[in-house]
Amino acid sequence: MSFFWIGTKPTLIILDPELMKEVLSDKHGRIQKPPRNPHIKLLSNGLSSLQGEKWVKQRKLISPASHQEKLKGMTPAFLTSCIELIEKWKKKTYSQGYCELDRGMIFKTSPLMLSHLTAFEVPQTIKVSNWSNSIPTASLFNLTSYRFIPTKENKRRMNLDKEISSKLKRSDRGEKLLHWKVESRSVDDLLGILLQYSRESSQADMNNLKTTGMPIDQVTMILYEVLRLYPPLVQQIRYTCKTTKLGDITLPAGVQLILPILLIHHDREFWGDDAEDFRPERFSEGISKASKDQKVAFFPFQWGPRICIGQNFAMIEAKMALAMILQHFSFQLSPSYAHAPNTIITLQPQHGAQTILHAQ
């Protein structure tokens, strides 16, 4: 633990994963998330920014949709999305057998993805990928009214917002979703909508995926290792709102707690001398055995009651997408790629992730 001041805020950086878990597991309202500034609220005004009773209510409402069993039923919908993407890439590679892509292709706003994210009320994945250029400017001018000034970036953001809303309104599923949101009906309704999506047409591809025997466990391992080296959220901030005992020390109210996820994910003390290397095999026996002394030092989805509600969803979707894509294409970094991870709310490649895609 190291203690210092940021401006007028007494701040504690927590470097011990056990203490980090303690902070994130607080159920007594002693430790909370800091209030968000209005620009961040624009990006994400759903569950992740709620506190107290409102959070408890909404989390309870959404939780059933995030359980593994429920999500399994959504595989046809995931598959359809992947097939659409593969078809698009096949067209691009058709003439030369390869093409160069930049990041963001996967996050092009497919109706399915829109409905997923809206369902959980986390529009940030889409919005961050599209708005990333506007954020540094916004954070420079940390003024509540800045977002209303009709700058080029603000206009782009407003248009994107309109586009997303109108896409949702146009599609049948979208209409149902909006209805669902307005009336707060059961989450099962939403899953029903997603399940209907192309159930029959994608069954053949599901069978195909099974017979080609992709080493799905290895795909998992790869995803974990990527999330260890490049966790989308590099740190979490909390603050004590009451006197709080943490480990051996008692903190007064008003102490800012910084949880440096990225730093812990790269710490040799927990991951060994090869902490900087990309070595998916370290997860071959699961998360708890991946780090030294079986201490869990892996927090890409956070921990405790506010753990990412979309983690199963994200992992299933990513696993399936990767397994399917690798059956049709191989990847190679483009010579124009420059490795420069950068944080604009989430960790992302500053100059893009130019990749050469080869049709198999």
Ligand code: HEM
């Ligand atoms: C690799 C992908 C993802 C990662 C690494 C990730 C990570 C995280 C993290 C670290 C948090 C805690 C944020 C905080 O407390 O400030 C969080 C919260 C959340 N995530 Fe994710 N997430 C991912 C994908 C998703 C997806 C696909 C969804 C929805 C379908 C989702 C929905 C949410 C929600 C609703 C919360 C707020 C939970 C709460 O406050 O109770 N996430 N996520």
